Amino acid sequence: MYGTMLRMTRFTVRKLQQCNIACCRSDTLYHLPNRTSRTQWKRQVCKNGSFDVLVSPVCKGRNMSWLSCLRTRGLFLPKRVWTHSRHTVALYSTSTDSKQTAKSVVNQESKVKTSETPLRVPSEDVKLLQLAYPQRWRLTAAVGFLVISSSVTMSAPFFLGKVIDTIYTSPPEDFTSSLTSLCIMLTGVFLCGGAANAARVYLMQISGQQIVRKLRESLFSSILMQEVGFFDKTRTGELINRLSADTTIVGHCLTDNLSGGLRSLAQAGAGVGMMLYVSPSLAGFVLMVVPPIACLAVIFGKFLRSISRRTQDALAEATQLAEERISNIRTVRAFGKELTEVQKYSEKVDHIFELAKKEAVLSAGFYGVTGLSGNIIILSVLYKGGLLMASEAMTIGQLSSFLMYAFWVGISIAGFSSFYSELMKGLGAGTRLWELMDRKPEFPLNEGLVLKPEQLKGELDFCNVCFAYPTRKDSPIFQDLNLSVPAGSVMAVVGSSGSGKSTLVSLLLRLYDPDSGVVTVDGWDIRDLNPYWLRSHIGTVSQEPVLFSCSIAENIAYGAADPSRVTVEDIYRAAQIANAHDFIQEFPKGYDTVVGEKGDKFVCFALDAENEFLVQEALERLMHGRTVLIIAHRLSTIQSADAVAVLDQHRVMEIGSHAKLLANGQGLFRKLMEKQAFLQAKQKQALFK
Numbered sequence: 001m002y003g004t005m006l007r008m009t010r011f012t013v014r015k016l017q018q019c020n021i022a023c024c025r026s027d028t029l030y031h032l033p034n035r036t037s038r039t040q041w042k043r044q045v046c047k048n049g050s051f052d053v054l055v056s057p058v059c060k061g062r063n064m065s066w067l068s069c070l071r072t073r074g075l076f077l078p079k080r081v082w083t084h085s086r087h088t089v090a091l092y093s094t095s096t097d098s099k100q101t102a103k104s105v106v107n108q109e110s111k112v113k114t115s116e117t118p119l120r121v122p123s124e125d126v127k128l129l130q131l132a133y134p135q136r137w138r139l140t141a142a143v144g145f146l147v148i149s150s151s152v153t154m155s156a157p158f159f160l161g162k163v164i165d166t167i168y169t170s171p172p173e174d175f176t177s178s179l180t181s182l183c184i185m186l187t188g189v190f191l192c193g194g195a196a197n198a199a200r201v202y203l204m205q206i207s208g209q210q211i212v213r214k215l216r217e218s219l220f221s222s223i224l225m226q227e228v229g230f231f232d233k234t235r236t237g238e239l240i241n242r243l244s245a246d247t248t249i250v251g252h253c254l255t256d257n258l259s260g261g262l263r264s265l266a267q268a269g270a271g272v273g274m275m276l277y278v279s280p281s282l283a284g285f286v287l288m289v290v291p292p293i294a295c296l297a298v299i300f301g302k303f304l305r306s307i308s309r310r311t312q313d314a315l316a317e318a319t320q321l322a323e324e325r326i327s328n329i330r331t332v333r334a335f336g337k338e339l340t341e342v343q344k345y346s347e348k349v350d351h352i353f354e355l356a357k358k359e360a361v362l363s364a365g366f367y368g369v370t371g372l373s374g375n376i377i378i379l380s381v382l383y384k385g386g387l388l389m390a391s392e393a394m395t396i397g398q399l400s401s402f403l404m405y406a407f408w409v410g411i412s413i414a415g416f417s418s419f420y421s422e423l424m425k426g427l428g429a430g431t432r433l434w435e436l437m438d439r440k441p442e443f444p445l446n447e448g449l450v451l452k453p454e455q456l457k458g459e460l461d462f463c464n465v466c467f468a469y470p471t472r473k474d475s476p477i478f479q480d481l482n483l484s485v486p487a488g489s490v491m492a493v494v495g496s497s498g499s500g501k502s503t504l505v506s507l508l509l510r511l512y513d514p515d516s517g518v519v520t521v522d523g524w525d526i527r528d529l530n531p532y533w534l535r536s537h538i539g540t541v542s543q544e545p546v547l548f549s550c551s552i553a554e555n556i557a558y559g560a561a562d563p564s565r566v567t568v569e570d571i572y573r574a575a576q577i578a579n580a581h582d583f584i585q586e587f588p589k590g591y592d593t594v595v596g597e598k599g600d601k602f603v604c605f606a607l608d609a610e611n612e613f614l615v616q617e618a619l620e621r622l623m624h625g626r627t628v629l630i631i632a633h634r635l636s637t638i639q640s641a642d643a644v645a646v647l648d649q650h651r652v653m654e655i656g657s658h659a660k661l662l663a664n665g666q667g668l669f670r671k672l673m674e675k676q677a678f679l680q681a682k683q684k685q686a687l688f689k
């Protein structure tokens, strides 16, 4: 995210110090540009050595963003403070990549309004080239070898013409020696050409693969940095497609394609030069055909780029459908929907095929015309060259050389047109990649206040919280919800299915921000806290634990800040605390047992009564001295909580101890419990029938 640095004046320093904020003139205030609304602004916090500042705009003029107040540690500073700071000094970036941050600092003196000047976004073509920049030395060497190999290739027709002339014109006594020495020399030259070509291909391939590796890495990192709401809106299949298919296309465009394209370009250039050298008049006649082909290529490329983008979108949709159905195969099977799903997938694939057909028609026309023009070039060379030979303006060797050059130029033009079409495809596929890579997450990942251990008690407060999921803005989950959980207490949250119990936890983890209202931890708005730090202080035990497809030991170590430093003893201790050690030891490979995708091989949520007791016992032990929010259905769990909150109609409708709530005969909690008891009795009856 880009922002503006404001350098302090004496006035600013004095005002900040009056508010008990230690600072000096060398400190800098950070002004983050307003993006959408004032509320969003208030969430931005920057650390600046001795103090953290948070600034928010009051209004946005045509080109200016004014700051209303500056807040730090709960204090609001009046507008006068920052307006007296010396204005914009630099643009800076709060990117998580420190190198990138350092690079993006632009030292330029300007007024505040310059911070609102939109930063120039490089075009897609430039971005594609920027990807290749780190490989510049390898690519330069590759281009050097390309020049050597192309020079050899392109000198071949000239020397072969000489060989032909030697065969036809040498006196019989010199014939053998001239021919032998010419052929030996040519063999040496061709060997050098072959070696240079091999080096070129190797260097091009390696740099291309490095570019793809970097591209995939940046894309994956950019995806993982996005806020959770982004994943609600964007389907997994689509993201996987971008990561696999689109990067492959862009990669191909920059590797084999770039390599072949450069070779064609060099050879075509050299070929034309040699044609002009051998016979300028014949070359002028032949080259008339080039301008119309170039126009055709530009028009073709434009269409191809657009079709390629649509094809990639259609492919992403198909992958998305396949991924969703395959990962939910049990549901598909249970409803017997295999054929319906196949039908749906076929429709998506048909759409891709339709686009591919359009591409095929375009390609057919383009390659047909370029192929035809190649043959016409050869025919015209023979025609005009024959006439020139008849008038003795050309020898047979020269005509042969010219023919070979014309042939090479034809091949090179065909190679270059294929390069061009692949480049257009790469640019089409790249569009979506840049969109993803340039997307700035709505929440910071690792910015904000970090409390000292003694400051963290664990008191939770939800104050007037209103919230709707980003994808379903019209169905509010909470409206003016209020809930206080004292530090070190256990609060059970109950409510009918869909009342928002899990959503409460998501807000606390700051997976989403409330639309209005605040969630606080020990009085601190969690939007001011560093989300990374906040989450590292919240332990979650989910209803459906997710295991990654690696060993049990690796899964246990996953939550550690640095899993590589976790010892076997640490893992054993963690498992013992969770009462899981004996259970894990029973597996033949113990902690090295590899659990399958989503932990399917590890049957942990179908707990039997004994294991359930063990898990419950471990949880109760771990809950001691901690603030706990339990999303509870079981009476036994609810009974052990200090208080129970009942969610209904988008807010907390009842709150109190279990006994007090149960005593209210007309209360919601009582009804919920009666319903549960009734259902359990019914289940028992059904069992004994």
Ligand SMILES: Nc1ncnc2c1ncn2[C@@H]1O[C@H](COP(=O)(O)OP(=O)(O)OP(=O)(O)O)[C@@H](O)[C@H]1O
Residues within 6 Å of the ligand: 232, 469, 470, 471, 472, 477, 495, 496, 497, 498, 499, 500, 501, 502, 503, 504
């Ligand atoms: N990521 C999401 N995007 C859109 N809607 C969602 C999302 N997650 C949950 N919901 C919807 O929000 C509502 C509240 O969901 P939530 O999971 O918080 O309820 P719950 O009380 O925990 O339900 P249960 O007891 O069934 O787990 C539900 O209607 C659910 O469908």
